[in-house]
Amino acid sequence: MRVALAQTDCVLGDVEENLVVAREQIDAAAAQGADLVVFPELSLHGYHLGGLRRDTSIESNDPRLLGLSVMGPDVLVGFHEHTSLRAHNTSAYYAEGGLLHAHRKLYLPNYLAWEERKHVSPGQTLRAYDLTKSPSGGRGATLVCNDAWQPVLPWLAVQDGAEVLFVPTNSAASLDPEAMDTCLYWETLLSYTARMLQCWLVFVNRIGNENGASFWGGSRVVDPRGAVVAQAPKWEPALVTVDIDLSEARRQRRAVPLVAEARLGLIAREVRRLIDEGGDH
Numbered sequence: 235m236r237v238a239l240a241q242t243d244c245v246l247g248d249v250e251e252n253l254v255v256a257r258e259q260i261d262a263a264a265a266q267g268a269d270l271v272v273f274p275e276l277s278l279h280g281y282h283l284g285g286l287r288r289d290t291s292i293e294s295n296d297p298r299l300l301g302l303s304v305m306g307p308d309v310l311v312g313f314h315e316h317t318s319l320r321a322h323n324t325s326a327y328y329a330e331g332g333l334l335h336a337h338r339k340l341y342l343p344n345y346l347a348w349e350e351r352k353h354v355s356p357g358q359t360l361r362a363y364d365l366t367k368s369p370s371g372g373r374g375a376t377l378v379c380n381d382a383w384q385p386v387l388p389w390l391a392v393q394d395g396a397e398v399l400f401v402p403t404n405s406a407a408s409l410d411p412e413a414m415d416t417c418l419y420w421e422t423l424l425s426y427t428a429r430m431l432q433c434w435l436v437f438v439n440r441i442g443n444e445n446g447a448s449f450w451g452g453s454r455v456v457d458p459r460g461a462v463v464a465q466a467p468k469w470e471p472a473l474v475t476v477d478i479d480l481s482e483a484r485r486q487r488r489a490v491p492l493v494a495e496a497r498l499g500l501i502a503r504e505v506r507r508l509i510d511e512g513g514d515h
Contacts, residue, residue: 243442
């Protein structure tokens with residue numbers, strides 16, 4: 235499966251202009267034979283939703299979104315989603331003019347300069363989905379940015395059959411590098427997750443400056459052994475295309491079955507006990 239990492243900047247709140255960029259990237263990826271183009275988190279809206287003077291959210295079945303996937307490759311794109319009741323930070327997978335899967339970000343940062351809970355509601359489900367354009371078949375799952383920092387979510391996605399995790403991201407350079415070097419955190423996290431869960435990781439981060447935040451890029455693909463097999467530069471736009479073989483995840487899991495024995499019943503009992511003892515619902 236040939237995957238294109240579209241490391242882009244965007245104009246805050248300007249959906250039409252950001253769609254123009256998306257179509258250009260999809261055209262370029264199609265020319266390189268890509269089966270799938272992955273865009274960063276909120277690539278059609280920008281991150282600082284509180285800075286917008288009006289609501290520019292869109293529905294996941296917007297014809298403009300559906301139309302992105304009739305240009306050849308499938309498309310995984312991020313946007314501010316509007317539903318009948320709530321808004322979400324959504325990354326949706328489109329194939330052949332239809333919506334294959336929409337993942338609504340589950341863990342919303344609400345600290346320091348990041349205040350997502352003011353503008354969007356958390357999603358309520360995590361599901362893996364079939365990848366129809368993978369020659370060897372297989373399943374993928376989407377984790378939006380901070381979702382990937384929650385150890386249980388990648389594990390759950392893998393237990394649902396995911397062999398590749400797509401991680402669209404808006405990660406900015408740390409305001410205090412001594413307290414947290416975000417680039418190093420991501421590098422360590424992606425390698426560890428891929429190696430321990432024996433899956434591919436497709437990490438696509440944005441670039442550019444917005445509301446005082448500087449987004450560093452550095453998008454990459456990590457194989458099931460934890461090795462980086464393709465990487466975009468930092469601080470500049472890029473389109474990186476790479477072939478991934480999902481059956482490699484299956485071979486690795488058979489050779490060293492780290493994720494085979496899930497003990498889901500045990501997990502369910504202990505989680506229920508923690509909830510009953512006053513834990514977070």
